[in-house]
Amino acid sequence: MPELPEVETTLRGILPHTQQHIINDVVVRDARLRWPIPPQLATTLRGRRVDTVQRRGKYLVFSFGHGHMLLHLGMSGSLRLVTADEAPRPHDHVDWLLDNGRILRLHDPRRFGAVLWTAEPWPQHELLSALGPEPFDAVFDANYLFAKSRKRALAIKNFIMDSHIVVGVGNIYASESLFLAGIHPQREAGTITRARYQRLVEAIRQVLDAAIRQGGTTLRDFVNGHGQPGYFRQMLNVYEKEGMPCPRCARRLRRLTVGQRSSYFCAHCQR
DNA sequence: CAGCGCCCCTGCCCGC
DNA sequence: TGCGGGCAGGGGCGCT
Numbered sequence: 001m002p003e004l005p006e007v008e009t010t011l012r013g014i015l016p017h018t019q020q021h022i023i024n025d026v027v028v029r030d031a032r033l034r035w036p037i038p039p040q041l042a043t044t045l046r047g048r049r050v051d052t053v054q055r056r057g058k059y060l061v062f063s064f065g066h067g068h069m070l071l072h073l074g075m076s077g078s079l080r081l082v083t084a085d086e087a088p089r090p091h092d093h094v095d096w097l098l099d100n101g102r103i104l105r106l107h108d109p110r111r112f113g114a115v116l117w118t119a120e121p122w123p124q125h126e127l128l129s130a131l132g133p134e135p136f137d138a139v140f141d142a143n144y145l146f147a148k149s150r151k152r153a154l155a156i157k158n159f160i161m162d163s164h165i166v167v168g169v170g171n172i173y174a175s176e177s178l179f180l181a182g183i184h185p186q187r188e189a190g191t192i193t194r195a196r197y198q199r200l201v202e203a204i205r206q207v208l209d210a211a212i213r214q215g216g217t218t219l220r221d222f223v224n225g226h227g228q229p230g231y232f233r234q235m236l237n238v239y240e241k242e243g244m245p246c247p248r249c250a251r252r253l254r255r256l257t258v259g260q261r262s263s264y265f266c267a268h269c270q271r
Numbered sequence: 272c273a274g275c276g277c278c279c280c281t282g283c284c285c286g287c
Numbered sequence: 288t289g290c291g292g293g294c295a296g297g298g299g300c301g302c303t
Contacts, residue, residue: 076295110282110295
């Protein structure tokens with residue numbers, strides 16, 4: 001479900017109600033996620049203050065004085081603030097009871113998400129240490145992508161969806177970025193010129209920034225920290241628009257499976 | 272070691 | 288109405 005804009009939207013929504021607040025209690029209703037939720041989580045967090053909440057790629061990092069809770073929303077996860085009178089629904093896995101009377105509630109039907117605990121500095125955690133740069137970081141530029149892609153034959157769409165290259169670009173925004181940059185999703189990453197990578201960097205930033213400003217994309221079930229959908233769906237150019245006219249040339253948009261994921265593109269505008 | 276499939280899992284939509 | 292197949296915002300893991 002959530003790519004960078006949806007995780008960022010979630011972060012911004014929950015930040016005022018979680019950061020610098022104390023966790024009074026933690027209720028784990030269903031510990032089954034991608035990995036089991038640590039059995040000691042409630043004991044570890046009870047009575048502790050949340051120093052900061054940050055995003056790294058598609059992870060949310062809740063930092064405490066004695067360690068960090070890592071949270072990933074996977075494909076179907078959502079996090080929202082509820083009040084105590086709101087009854088839990090099926091697939092509500094965890095409640096964090098806050099000192100302001102609010103409850104932070106994790107919902108994840110497909111269970112591809114994760115809640116982990118680490119006592120070491122979080123950038124050193126094995127799932128985070130090898131991540132590529134943030135798309136809005138200055139080190140993510142045309143020279144970086146050009147250098148990383150030399151002698152690599154994989155499809156450009158798979159390349160930019162690889163979190164070791166750049167974080168946060170998932171299936172929707174990969175298709176959308178490649179459309180804006182005029183690059184065919186199956187083009188070999190190693191054959192793309194520096195100038196075209198410059199366009200791609202700009203396209204990725206433009207799409208992610210616009211999506212964040214719209215509160216993310218809700219295709220089926222994404223909701224922000226307050227239970228509301230995102231509105232970027234109406235701005236999508238190609239995603240899930242097979243057969244519809246290309247916004248640029250009006251030819252029919254096509255769908256192709258690249259790396260086991262649906263990709264949407266215009267065969268005329270993207271080469 | 273790069274790169275590709277295979278899974279993990281539930282829900283929903285579509286066609287028969 | 289019921290059921291099987293396909294597909295879904297991710298990504299770790301185990302092959303070759």
